[in-house]
Structures are given as structure tokens and as C-alpha cells.
Amino acid sequence: MRKTLLLLITLLIPINVYAKFELKCDTNVLRENEDFICRATINSSFNYDKISFNVNSNEGIYFNEARTNHSLLWSVTSTDKEIVAESKKGLLNNNQEFAILLFSANKSGNYKIDITNIKLYNLEENETEEFEDYNLDIKIKSSSNNLKGIKINGKEINNFSPTIYDYYYNIDNDTEEVLIETTLFDDTATVKGDGTIIPTPLSKETIIPITVTSETGVNRIYRIHLMNTDEEDLDIKLSSIELFDRDNNLIEFDFNPDVYQYNIEITSDINKLTIKSIIEDKELSFLKNHETQNINVVDGDNIVLITIKNSEGKLKTYTINIVKLLFNKASNTFLESLHIEGYNLKFNKRIKTYYLPVKNFDENLKITATPEDMNSQVQIIGNNNLKEGSIIKIEVKAENQSKDVYEIILTNKETNYLKYLLILIPVTLIGIYLNRKVKTKDKKIKDAKIVIDKKKERPKKKESSKKKESSKKKEAPKKKETPKKKETPKKKESPKKKESPKKKETPKKKESPKKKEAPKKKQTPKKKESSKKKETTTKAKTASVHYSHTKKKPPNKKAKKQQRKRRKKTKRK
Numbered sequence: 001m002r003k004t005l006l007l008l009i010t011l012l013i014p015i016n017v018y019a020k021f022e023l024k025c026d027t028n029v030l031r032e033n034e035d036f037i038c039r040a041t042i043n044s045s046f047n048y049d050k051i052s053f054n055v056n057s058n059e060g061i062y063f064n065e066a067r068t069n070h071s072l073l074w075s076v077t078s079t080d081k082e083i084v085a086e087s088k089k090g091l092l093n094n095n096q097e098f099a100i101l102l103f104s105a106n107k108s109g110n111y112k113i114d115i116t117n118i119k120l121y122n123l124e125e126n127e128t129e130e131f132e133d134y135n136l137d138i139k140i141k142s143s144s145n146n147l148k149g150i151k152i153n154g155k156e157i158n159n160f161s162p163t164i165y166d167y168y169y170n171i172d173n174d175t176e177e178v179l180i181e182t183t184l185f186d187d188t189a190t191v192k193g194d195g196t197i198i199p200t201p202l203s204k205e206t207i208i209p210i211t212v213t214s215e216t217g218v219n220r221i222y223r224i225h226l227m228n229t230d231e232e233d234l235d236i237k238l239s240s241i242e243l244f245d246r247d248n249n250l251i252e253f254d255f256n257p258d259v260y261q262y263n264i265e266i267t268s269d270i271n272k273l274t275i276k277s278i279i280e281d282k283e284l285s286f287l288k289n290h291e292t293q294n295i296n297v298v299d300g301d302n303i304v305l306i307t308i309k310n311s312e313g314k315l316k317t318y319t320i321n322i323v324k325l326l327f328n329k330a331s332n333t334f335l336e337s338l339h340i341e342g343y344n345l346k347f348n349k350r351i352k353t354y355y356l357p358v359k360n361f362d363e364n365l366k367i368t369a370t371p372e373d374m375n376s377q378v379q380i381i382g383n384n385n386l387k388e389g390s391i392i393k394i395e396v397k398a399e400n401q402s403k404d405v406y407e408i409i410l411t412n413k414e415t416n417y418l419k420y421l422l423i424l425i426p427v428t429l430i431g432i433y434l435n436r437k438v439k440t441k442d443k444k445i446k447d448a449k450i451v452i453d454k455k456k457e458r459p460k461k462k463e464s465s466k467k468k469e470s471s472k473k474k475e476a477p478k479k480k481e482t483p484k485k486k487e488t489p490k491k492k493e494s495p496k497k498k499e500s501p502k503k504k505e506t507p508k509k510k511e512s513p514k515k516k517e518a519p520k521k522k523q524t525p526k527k528k529e530s531s532k533k534k535e536t537t538t539k540a541k542t543a544s545v546h547y548s549h550t551k552k553k554p555p556n557k558k559a560k561k562q563q564r565k566r567r568k569k570t571k572r573k
Contacts, residue, residue, distance in 0.1 A: 019044035021053070021118055021134045023101070026350075030140050031216050032108045035064070037350060038136075040083075042120075043095040046129045049087040050121035051098060056081065056114040060107035061138060066099050067346065071355035072411060074098045091124065102348060108142035108188065108215065144186035145214035145300065147222060151181040166223045171199055171206075173230040180208065180224060188215040197226070203315040204231040209303045218326060219300035223319070236308055236316045239280040243320075246272045261319045268325050271297055275304055275320065283311050297324050332373035333396040333404035340408075341366035353407045361386045361410070367394070369406075375399040388412050 025038040042051060055063045066078035068085070076085045076099045085098045103113075115134040122128070146162035152169050160167070162185065171178065180194045193210035200206040206226040213219050237257035243264070244250055251273075253264050266273070275293045277286065287307040295304060302322040309315050338347045343356060343365075349372070364383045371378055381393040387410070394406040 019046060019118075019120060019129065019131045021115060021131065023113065023115060023134065023136045025136075025138070030105055030138060031143055032105050032140050033143070035102060035104045035348070035350065038101045038103065038113070039097055040066075040099040040101060041095060041097045044120060044129075045093060046120050047091040047093045047122050047125075048120035048129075049091050049123050051085045051119070052121070053083055053118045054081050054116045055083060055101065056116060057103070058111045060105065060109055060140060061111045061113065062104050062106065064102040064104055065346070066101050067351070068099050069351075069353055069355075070097070071357070091122065100351070105138075105140045108140045108144075108186075111138045111140060112136065113138055141215040142186050142188045143214050143216050143218060144184075145189050145212045145218055145220035146185045147191075147210070147212055148183040148185045150183075150210075150222070150224070151179075152224070153179050154181075165221065166225065168225045168227055170229055171226050172228060175199055175226075175228075178226060180210065182210060182212075184212070186215075189213060197224075199226050199228065200315060202231070202313055203317070204228055204233050205317060207305060207317055207319055209305075211301070211303075214300075217299055219298050219302065221301040221303050221321070223303075231314070234310065234314055234316050236281070236284055236310050236314075238306065238308060238318060239278045241278075241306065241318065241320070242276045244274045244276070245270050248274075260317070261321070263321045263323065265323045265325060266297065268299075270324065273297055273322065275306070277306050277308075277318075279308060284308050287315070297322065299324055299326055332371070332376060333398050333402055334372045335369055335378070335394070335396060335406060336372045337368075337370045338394070338406065339368040341368075352405065353409065355409050355411055357412065358386070358388075358410045361388070361390075365392065367392070367408075369394050369396075371396055373398065386410055 020043045022041050022043075023038045024041070025036055027036055030036055057063060063081070066076050066083045068074045068076040073087065073089055073096075074085050075088060076083065078084075083099060083101075113136040115136075118131045118134065120129045120131070147160075148162065149160055150157045150167065157167050157169075169178070176198065178197045178199065180197055182191050182194045184191065190213045191210065192213070193208060197206075197208050204227070206228070208224040208226065210222040210224060211219055212222070239257065241255050241262075242250065243253070245266075251264070251266060253262060255262075273295050275295070277291055279286070285308065287309065290306050290308070293304060293306075295302065300323065302324060304320040304322065306318040306320070307315055308318075334349045335347075336349070338345060340356070345354060345356065347354075364386065367380055367383060369378045369380065376399065377397040379395045379397070381395060382390065383392050386392075390410045392408040392410070394408070396404050396406070
């Protein structure tokens with residue numbers, strides 16, 4: 001009883017169909033004015049072969065298009081908001097990544113991507129399941145690291161511009177401190193270096209770096225030069241400055257002892273630098289920790305100050321502005337464009353794998369790959385002896401020898417059978433019609449040939465049959481005189497044979513010119529020995545001939561009288 005009750009309970013409890021939709025973006029830090037990719041996955045207990053949903057987002061994030069990295073398994077189409085994915089392998093019910101969604105971020109801020117109207121379809125059983133909406137919070141970080149204005153001791157700097165980074169302000173020996181105030185363009189950025197500044201004594205120039213760091217972590221440095229008008233400019237110099245990276249590789253730049261400010265760009269793969277300075281003049285010396293400096297390089301602007309002094313304690317400063325590129329030109333392995341002749345390939349530099357449906361597998365494809373950095377080298381591998389499943393690799397080698405690979409996987413193009421059917425059906429019908437016409441003509445020709453061949457093969461038989469007919473026509477009156485025919489009961493019983501005028505009209509045939517010419521045909525002895533069946537057929541033929549002859553030429557009055565007399569005699573008998 002317990003088992004049965006448990007079974008009934010389990011049957012009565014409805015089975016819950018679960019489905020989990022998820023959207024994961026490739027990058028953790030999303031920057032404005034950049035494209036980013038999110039991958040759509042679904043895990044469901046419901047058997048499905050089609051998925052559809054809508055994409056909605058706030059201003060600042062725009063949905064561009066949807067694709068799939070698994071074109072052998074999925075077919076994905078997208079409109080402005082709706083996305084439809086159909087399975088090529090029948091029903092599925094497990095965790096599947098079926099689409100990648102391409103977005104572009106135009107403004108910084110907090111946004112949401114709403115996935116609504118999520119439906120799974122079972123087209124085989126005509127079933128659908130709807131699921132809850134999915135929401136994804138997106139943070140687009142601001143890249144703004146500019147100042148809107150600078151004030152020194154409460155006064156704004158004249159002719160300030162966010163894109164000008166060096167400003168000069170005059171002071172004297174009586175100036176004990178300077179108040180620097182800054183205003184940001186974007187409140188998400190941070191500022192270091194402003195506030196109350198004490199000028200360096202015994203120095204003609206005091207350099208104050210003001211560092212603005214964006215929300216994305218990129219530095220911008222503004223330099224305030226406090227110029228002491230009471231101090232003279234010193235002619236003290238360094239002998240050399242050398243920069244080394246983490247692997248002790250020398251970073252070359254043009255050093256001139258008479259130039260006190262340098263701007264150096266380094267690649268994005270350099271995170272640490274060592275700056276070594278050399279003085280040959282023994283009367284000069286470095287401030288503490290200025291001879292050799294080890295710094296951690298951040299994205300954007302970095303500054304190194306090298307200060308030396310003479311025997312009197314007066315100072316002179318060299319400034320090295322180091323810019324770490326956000327996008328390393330030397331290590332750029334991106335393609336700017338990728339074209340294949342005869343195919344419409346939707347290219348995005350951040351997508352490295354493409355599935356290309358090919359109708360005819362030629363020996364090779366005409367591929368044009370253009371790198372973003374003209375110093376990069378492009379090599380195409382595997383573009384020969386193509387077949388289904390072939391992988392063409394496009395290798396991009398940057399100036400610093402770093403590599404990246406784009407892959408094109410070839411698949412069979414699905415033919416549109418409806419188009420071919422619309423063409424083939426009328427063609428086949430026309431072919432069948434023409435074939436029948438040809439066959440009927442051939443049959444007629446064959447039949448005509450057979451008739452001609454039969455006539456050629458058996459000419460004697462036909463002639464003999466004609467001779468038999470003519471001989472029987474002459475012998476017809478003799479057969480009437482034979483008593484055997486009268487004795488046969490069959491002939492007496494059949495009145496048709498006695499009363500048939502055709503047999504009695506046989507003497508008229510003797511009068512026809514054709515019958516007089518017939519005696520030559522009596523030469524064949526076989527004709528007399530012919531069977532009774534042949535005689536009866538010949539009699540019928542002669543009678544029909546005579547009948548047709550009488551119709552054309554009506555008999556004379558004398559002949560009619562003779563016929564009447566004969567009929568009367570037969571009646572009396």
C-alpha cells in the first residue's frame with residue numbers, strides 16, 4: 001500500500017521544468033567608446049531545438065548583432081532587439097553556449113542589459129516553455145582623466161586648457177607656500193599633488209606634478225612650474241641618463257645634458273623601470289635616492305625627477321615624462337580587416353574563430369588580411385587542398401614578435417532546395433513530355449518498318465493467296481453441280497446458303513473481263529487441293545466482291561427475270 005501511495009503522490013506532483021539563462025561578458029573592466037562581447041548560455045531540462053529572446057539596454061550601451069561560434073550546431077539570426085537561435089542537431093536539453101552578443105559602450109555609468117521574453121521551443125512536439133527575464137548589471141568605467149581648471153592661491157590660471165599639461169607660476173624667496181586647487185571634468189576620477197605646496201629653497205624651479213587618474217586606472221599628469229625670480233639659473237649638468245626595463249634591456253632615447261625635460265613612450269608590456277644617472281663633475285652630487293630610481297610604471301603618464309646640486313647647495317632638476325601606451329603598437333596583433341572574395345564575412349577584430357559555409361571547395365580562397373599596425377606581419381596557413389573541416393589560420397606577428405591567430409573553419413553550405421525544386425520540376429515535366437513524343441514517333445517508325453519488312457519477306461504467300469481466290473471464283477459453279485452438297489443435311493437446314501443470291505449470281509462473274517483473264521492462274525495444282533475452310537473464305541470474298549460490283553453496276557432486266565424464275569423453281573421444289 002505504501003508503495004502504491006508513493007507512486008500516486010509522485011504522479012500527482014507536477015514535474016518542474018527548470019531553465020537557467022546566463023550572459024557573461026569577456027572583460028571585467030568595460031571602457032567607454034569600446035566594443036565588448038557577452039556570451040549567452042542556457043541550461044534546461046526541457047527538450048528544445050529553438051530559442052528566442054529580446055535584448056533591451058539603456059542609453060550608453062547599444063546592441064550591435066548576434067553571432068555564434070558553433071555554426072555546425074546553431075543557426076543564429078538577430079534583428080534590432082530579437083534574437084532567434086535554432087539547433088541543427090535536433091533536440092537538446094543540457095548546458096549550451098549558443099550565441100555571442102556584440103555591444104558597444106558610448107557613455108560611462110551604470111547600466112542594465114535586460115533579456116526578456118525568453119522562450120524555448122520543441123518544434124517536433126509543438127511545445128513551448130517561457131521563463132523569467134534575466135538582468136545583467138553593467139558598469140562602464142570612465143576614461144576621463146582631464147582637469148577642468150586650476151587655481152593657484154585662489155586665482156585661475158589664464159588660458160587653461162585640459163590638453164595643455166605644463167603651466168608656469170612666478171614666486172620669490174618670500175613665498176613660503178602655494179595653494180593649488182583643481183577642478184575635475186569627471187567626478188569618477190581622482191587627483192593627487194594639489195593642495196598646499198612648499199617651494200624648494202635655493203632652487204630656480206620647483207616642479208609640482210598633479211596626477212589625475214581615471215576610473216579605468218589611466219594617469220594624466222599636469223606639471224606646475226614654480227619659478228623663483230630671485231634665484232639665478234645654474235649651469236650644472238648630468239653626464240648621462242639610462243633607462244632599463246625589468247629584463248635589463250636598455251631603452252634608448254636621445255639624451256642631451258643641456259635639455260632638462262624629456263618625453264619617452266614605452267610599450268604596454270613594461271611594468272617596471274630602472275633609471276640610472278651619472279655625474280662626471282666631482283663638485284656635483286645627487287639628492288638622496290635620485291641617482292638610481294626603481295619605479296612601477298602605470299598606464300598613461302609617469303614622471304621621474306632627477307635633482308642634482310652643486311657645492312653651494314643650489315639645485316637643478318631633470319624631468320623625464322614616461323608615457324606607457326594603453327595600446328601597445330609594437331605588440332599589436334589585431335587585424336584591421338579580413339575579406340574573402342565571394343563571401344560576406346562579418347569580421348570583428350576581437351573574434352578569433354569564424355565558421356565559413358563553402359559551396360564549392362576550391363584549391364584555395366582569395367583572402368585579404370590587413371593588420372592594424374603596419375609593422376605587423378601577416379601569414380596565411382592552410383589555404384590549400386580545401387575540404388569540409390579544413391582550418392585556415394591567419395597568423396599576425398607583431399613588431400615585438402608576439403603572435404595571435406585567427407581561424408577560419410570551412411563547412412558545407414546548406415543549399416536552398418526550394419530554389420532547385422522550382423527549377424527542376426518544370427524542367428523534368430518538359431523532359432517527360434518531349435520523351436513521350438519521341439517514343440511515339442519511334443514506335444510509328446518501327447511499326448512502319450515491321451510492315452515493310454513483312455511485305456518484303458513474304459511476297460510469294462500473298463501472291464499465292466490471290467491466285468487461290470481467283471481460281472476458286474471460276475470453280476464456284478462446278479461445286480453447285482456436285483451431288484454431295486445436296487446430300488449434306490447441314491446445307492439443307494441452313495436456308496441462308498440456299499437463298500443467298502450471292503452464290504447464284506456467280507455466272508455473272510464469268511461475264512466480267514477480269515474473270516476471263518483468270519485461266520492462267522489454274523496452272524498451280526495445289527490450289528485444287530486446298531481445304532474446305534479456304535474455299536469458304538474465298539466464296540465469301542468473291543460474294544462480297546460481286547456484291548460491291550453489283551452496287552456499282554446494276555443488273556440488266558433479262559438477268560432480273562432469270563433470277564425470279566429460279567426463285568420460283570426453288571420454292572416449288
